[in-house]
Structure formats: C-alpha cells, structure tokens
Amino acid sequence: MKKLIIDCDPGHDDVIASLIALAHPLDFDILGFTTVCGNNTLKKVTNNILKVQDFLGLHIPVSAGASTPLKRKPEPQPLAHGKSGMDGPNLKRATSTPIRLSAVEFIKKNIKHLINQTNEKFPIYLFYRTDKTNKKYIYLGEIEYVGHDVHK
Numbered sequence: 001m002k003k004l005i006i007d008c009d010p011g012h013d014d015v016i017a018s019l020i021a022l023a024h025p026l027d028f029d030i031l032g033f034t035t036v037c038g039n040n041t042l043k044k045v046t047n048n049i050l051k052v053q054d055f056l057g058l059h060i061p062v063s064a065g066a067s068t069p070l071k072r073k074p075e076p077q078p079l080a081h082g083k084s085g086m087d088g089p090n091l092k093r094a095t096s097t098p099i100r101l102s103a104v105e106f107i108k109k110n111i112k113h114l115i116n117q118t119n120e121k122f123p124i125y126l127f128y129r130t131d132k133t134n135k136k137y138i139y140l141g142e143i144e145y146v147g148h149d150v151h152k
Helices: 012-021 041-055 104-118 133-140
Strands: 002-008 026-034 062-064 127-130 149-150
Touching: 002 012, 002 104, 002 133, 012 026, 026 041, 026 104, 026 133, 062 104
Parallel strands: 002 026, 002 127, 026 062, 127 149
Antiparallel strands: none
16 A cells, blocks of 8 residues: 655646545555645645545645745636636535644655654655645755655
C-alpha cells in the first residue's frame, strides 16, 4: 500500500482525482491533503476539500499551504471553476477545519516520521495536482525532499 499525500488546489478536477484515489483504499493510504492557491484563493480551495470531506463523512487531515505562487501572481480561474473554485455541486458549508500545521510542515513531519518508522528511503508519494509550490518551499527549508512524485 502506498502512503499518499495529495497536494492540490481543489476545483472540480482535483476533487475527481482525489475521489479516484479514495476509491482505492487497498492501494492508497491517504495521509492528508495539502492545498495551494491555484484555481482560486487558498482559503476557497481549502474550504472546497473540507466541504467534500464533510459530505463524504471523511476525517483526513487537510493542511493549507502556499497562498501565492513563488514567481508569479495568483491566477484564479472563475470561468472554469466558478466563483468558489468549485461551483456547481451544492455542498453544505464545511464544519471541519484545516489542521494547524502548514502544508510544508505537514509533509516534512510525515516524511521524517515514516523514514524513522520504516527505514525506507522513499516512504511517501506526493501526488501533485498543482505547480509544486509547496514542494519548492520544502527545498528552501531545512530538509531535502525525499519521496516519489506523481504528477497530473
């Protein structure tokens, strides 16, 4: 079973990709969702994945990450994803909240924990549905990223 963190900017496309991963619990142990601005603001995309989780009755950690790209201005996509970043489904307001760790802290904590627990060189898969801004912040930090990348 692959340990997976899904790094996303939840609009319709990322939610569908996440649902596909969730539909395969024997293949993937989803450790959490990390969010980054993209399809919309960080607040809105984080809220989108929380609403979906509440709707499905899931309790997987959600951690907010970068609120802006490293080298450009944010470019929300209201024409593609609507004002909320996920217009269309009429989901109730989220009652769950993101964890207090930033996305980078959450990813680092899980990598360190799994390396110590398993002695595996690459203990985790990061599934990027984004431009990898959160990963780039890891490189700028105290530890080198170790893991497998799975991208769109």
